[in-house]
Amino acid sequence: MSAKPYDSAAKYFDLFRAGDMRRWGQSQQALFKNLKGKVLYIGIGTGQEIVNFPPQLDITAVDLSYEMLRRSETRVQNYDGRIKRCQMDAQTTAFADNSFDSILTVCVLCSVKHPVPCLQELKRVLKPEGELLMFEHVLSHNPIYALILKSMSHITEYLEGTYLDRDTVSNVEKAGFKIHSHQNIYLDIVKALIARH
Amino acid sequence: MNLKIADFFIATFTGGFVALVVFLFHPTNMALAMVQGGLIGMAIVLPLKLLLMPIFGAFEVAIPLGIIGMGVGMTAGMLSAIPDISGYTVIAWGDCAGLLVAIIIYDSNKHLTQS
Numbered sequence: 528m529s530a531k532p533y534d535s536a537a538k539y540f541d542l543f544r545a546g547d548m549r550r551w552g553q554s555q556q557a558l559f560k561n562l563k564g565k566v567l568y569i570g571i572g573t574g575q576e577i578v579n580f581p582p583q584l585d586i587t588a589v590d591l592s593y594e595m596l597r598r599s600e601t602r603v604q605n606y607d608g609r610i611k612r613c614q615m616d617a618q619t620t621a622f623a624d625n626s627f628d629s630i631l632t633v634c635v636l637c638s639v640k641h642p643v644p645c646l647q648e649l650k651r652v653l654k655p656e657g658e659l660l661m662f663e664h665v666l667s668h669n670p671i672y673a674l675i676l677k678s679m680s681h682i683t684e685y686l687e688g689t690y691l692d693r694d695t696v697s698n699v700e701k702a703g704f705k706i707h708s709h710q711n712i713y714l715d716i717v718k719a720l721i722a723r724h
Numbered sequence: 725m726n727l728k729i730a731d732f733f734i735a736t737f738t739g740g741f742v743a744l745v746v747f748l749f750h751p752t753n754m755a756l757a758m759v760q761g762g763l764i765g766m767a768i769v770l771p772l773k774l775l776l777m778p779i780f781g782a783f784e785v786a787i788p789l790g791i792i793g794m795g796v797g798m799t800a801g802m803l804s805a806i807p808d809i810s811g812y813t814v815i816a817w818g819d820c821a822g823l824l825v826a827i828i829i830y831d832s833n834k835h836l837t838q839s
Contacts, residue, residue, distance in 0.1 A: 546781035550727060664783065669832075675790035711836045714829070716783050 533592035555579040558719040564628025570635035574599030582607040589615040646702030661720040739822020743800035747814040750804035757805035765797020
């Protein structure tokens with residue numbers, strides 16, 4: 528998977544996501560309360576979600592894009608806890624089996640090329656009693672919303688490598704996780720999910 | 725401004741704007757006006773989405789505007805093809821249809837997020 532599109536998007540990333548961050552702040556805070564122990568944060572981007580993290584977490588944050596990681600610097604330094612950043616592909620991480628107590632993804636599974644192998648990789652590095660927390664957008668079950676998302680997906684796929692037609696809930700189950708908690712944040716498109724081994 | 729209130733204003737404004745542009749360029753044949761209206765509507769909402777999504781949220785803008793672009797465009801095109809209809813009537817229809825879309829999505833969202 529190439530980091531190039533994400534490096535290019537990094538410059539405008541904060542601008543594009545500003546509206547989403549205003550909308551989703553409270554919902555993210557409610558989900559992130561469940562983070563505990565050693566946390567793996569997949570796809571830190573420019574670190575916009577850091578402001579919604581509870582304090583004093585021990586976080587290892589990865590991103591494919593160096594440019595994104597570079598732009599997250601100030602937010603990482605301002606966080607009241609520990610964040611270690613690594614440039615890494617979520618589909619092939621360099622961590623040992625059962626390394627983390629919690630894994631967090633925020634709008635990541637829409638961007639990775641092969642979501643099921645990526646989720647299987649996350650399952651490998653998650654401890655057996657650990658939790659996978661996801662704040663993701665998925666394809667709606669409503670045919671009208673789904674049609675709009677599918678048509679837009681062609682544009683977003685071309686512009687920034689994001690797919691709007693992913694069935695993340697079933698992908699999570701295909702990867703061998705069990706959905707523990709499932710909450711709609713906006714329609715049935717934006718979801719907060721918690722999955723376990 | 726509360727973003728949920730802004731959703732209603734955006735939808736109403738977009739509906740009216742789409743209807744206005746469709747009315748300005750409508751052909752007299754109703755079927756043709758409907759198809760052309762739908763295409764114009766979809767073309768108009770694309771830059772509007774790009775403009776509004778960073779401020780008001782991606783999906784909260786994209787979903788209603790996607791429906792309004794085609795839906796209001798087509799119906800406003802058909803209305804515009806009626807002889808002697810005033811532009812104000814077509815724009816009022818666009819505003820009402822846009823608001824209606826926002827209300828339906830608001831209700832649908834309320835239902836889906838509480839269940």
